[in-house]
Amino acid sequence: MTTATPLIDWHALGQVLLTSLVLGVGIVVLFSACVYSLSQFRRSGATVVVRATNAIVMTATLAAIAASVVWGLYIIIHK
Amino acid sequence: MHNSFLLVLVIIVALVFDFTNGFHDTANAVAPTVATGALKPRVAVLLSSCLNLVGAFLSLKVAATVASGIVQQGQIILPVVFGGLIGAIAWNVTTWYFGIPSSSSHALIGGVVGAMMAHAGGGAVIWGGITGKVLAPSIAAPIFALLIAALGTTISRRLTAKSDNTTKSWGMRVGQIGSSSLLSIAHGTNDAQKTMGVITLALVANGTLGANSTTPKWVVVLCGIAIALGTFIGGWRIIRTMGQGFTKLSPTQGFASQVTSSVVILSSSHLGMPLSTTYVATGSILGSGVGTRKRRVHWSLAGRVGVAWLLTLPCAAVFGAASFYGERLFGYTVGVLVMGALLAIYCTIIFFLSRRDQIHAGNVNDHWGEHLEAFEKSAQTADVVAAGKP
Numbered sequence: 001m002t003t004a005t006p007l008i009d010w011h012a013l014g015q016v017l018l019t020s021l022v023l024g025v026g027i028v029v030l031f032s033a034c035v036y037s038l039s040q041f042r043r044s045g046a047t048v049v050v051r052a053t054n055a056i057v058m059t060a061t062l063a064a065i066a067a068s069v070v071w072g073l074y075i076i077i078h079k
Numbered sequence: 080m081h082n083s084f085l086l087v088l089v090i091i092v093a094l095v096f097d098f099t100n101g102f103h104d105t106a107n108a109v110a111p112t113v114a115t116g117a118l119k120p121r122v123a124v125l126l127s128s129c130l131n132l133v134g135a136f137l138s139l140k141v142a143a144t145v146a147s148g149i150v151q152q153g154q155i156i157l158p159v160v161f162g163g164l165i166g167a168i169a170w171n172v173t174t175w176y177f178g179i180p181s182s183s184s185h186a187l188i189g190g191v192v193g194a195m196m197a198h199a200g201g202g203a204v205i206w207g208g209i210t211g212k213v214l215a216p217s218i219a220a221p222i223f224a225l226l227i228a229a230l231g232t233t234i235s236r237r238l239t240a241k242s243d244n245t246t247k248s249w250g251m252r253v254g255q256i257g258s259s260s261l262l263s264i265a266h267g268t269n270d271a272q273k274t275m276g277v278i279t280l281a282l283v284a285n286g287t288l289g290a291n292s293t294t295p296k297w298v299v300v301l302c303g304i305a306i307a308l309g310t311f312i313g314g315w316r317i318i319r320t321m322g323q324g325f326t327k328l329s330p331t332q333g334f335a336s337q338v339t340s341s342v343v344i345l346s347s348s349h350l351g352m353p354l355s356t357t358y359v360a361t362g363s364i365l366g367s368g369v370g371t372r373k374r375r376v377h378w379s380l381a382g383r384v385g386v387a388w389l390l391t392l393p394c395a396a397v398f399g400a401a402s403f404y405g406e407r408l409f410g411y412t413v414g415v416l417v418m419g420a421l422l423a424i425y426c427t428i429i430f431f432l433s434r435r436d437q438i439h440a441g442n443v444n445d446h447w448g449e450h451l452e453a454f455e456k457s458a459q460t461a462d463v464v465a466a467g468k469p
Contacts, residue, residue, distance in 0.1 A: 007207055008215040009211055009212075012350045012352065013216065013219050015346070015350065016216070016343065016347050017219075017223050019342065020223055020224075020227055020342045020346055021223075021230075023346075024228075024231055024338055024339040024343070025227060028232075028234065028235050028334065028338050028339075029231070029238065031254050031338075032234065032235040035242060035247055035250035035251060036241070036242050039243050069261060073264075076138050076268065076349050
């Protein structure tokens with residue numbers, strides 16, 4: 001006995017929603033954190049420690065964004 | 080049915096459709112970038128066209144869906160594909176003239192379905208495929224995009240609230256160049272593939288390829304080039320509507336909307352869903368407006384565009400069916416030439432009409448100025464009225 005295939009692939013739609021929510025909001029949040037850190041980094045009177053911390057945050061967020069984009073494209077090309 | 084002459088004509092018209100798809104949908108990727116001044120209009124469309132070409136080579140899942148999941152491959156003949164393409168081009172050109180960001184994908188699918196129904200009746204259409212793989216994602220994806228862009232814009236606005244405005248504006252504009260690039264790749268992966276699917280369908284109909292064959296490499300190359308050229312021409316009328324009409328875009332909104340559109344389109348392409356990139360981009364732009372503090376969105380314009388969305392599938396289907404009947408009336412070989420000539424005349428008329436109120440790279444942000452000012456004034460009036468209420 002075979003089970004009928006549902007007309008609408010809810011599983012696939014759910015996957016699109018979840019992936020888009022995590023990556024879409026995640027990338028925007030990471031980049032906003034990067035912009036905020038850049039703003040603090042450029043602020044006049046910022047100490048060396050503040051500058052160094054913000055530089056690390058900027059590098060880490062940009063690296064995370066680049067990694068997620070490359071990972072996403074890799075999956076699309078290779079699957 | 081083997082007819083090399085007809086096959087060549089179908090492939091040429093398919094590439095013309097791909098070209099119109101490119102210029103019709105340029106706005107999806109570049110409208111926010113142009114509206115916020117992150118890139119100059121010409122540079123934005125050049126970058127977008129190059130990356131559309133790259134995107135066309137990344138995946139073939141959507142092409143497979145279009146080639147095998149919309150109509151019964153065994154019953155399709157070349158004049159059906161030709162009629163569908165004529166219907167889709169006619170609808171695309173009409174909506175471009177009015178600056179309406181409607182779906183090229185729905186126009187294509189509607190055109191092919193209409194022509195197929197005229198040829199073999201409703202039984203030859205895979206209604207389950209249309210509902211499950213076209214309609215459902217097309218309704219769901221813009222809603223996802225609206226919600227995600229609204230959430231992203233809200234969080235981003237709060238995170239960067241204490242940043243200095245110059246750095247924030249500069250940073251977000253730089254981010255927009257990246258997000259616009261990603262969106263152009265996403266557009267190439269989804270939209271170029273639809274024409275690849277249609278050409279594959281034509282090759283199957285002609286007996287050149289077997290049923291369920293994969294898309295040949297030369298088809299991928301030609302479609303990638305056609306959509307890239309169309310994108311480079313730039314559909315300035317629609318760029319104006321999307322960039323200036325729905326909401327006044329800030330760099331933060333532009334970035335959030337473009338990232339959202341990219342991830343929704345790429346994840347859908349990966350699952351083989353031929354969704355409308357235009358609807359997703361529009362949903363994201365509206366969502367970015369909802370995410371602002373005052374939530375100012377030009378909903379009346381969004382409503383008018385929504386009506387055009389509802390009309391796209393049936394109107395393209397009617398155009399496609401009419402074109403097929405026209406071809407049959409004159410005999411297929413002469414008929415395709417007659418319908419092709421009629422389409423050329425129609426496109427020429429639309430082109431000359433558009434010259435009366437020309438939108439180009441130099442004035443794409445200017446023309447909406449007065450409309451936007453009126454919109455801002457009405458929103459301010461509404462605020463004053465609301466504030467006066469007890």
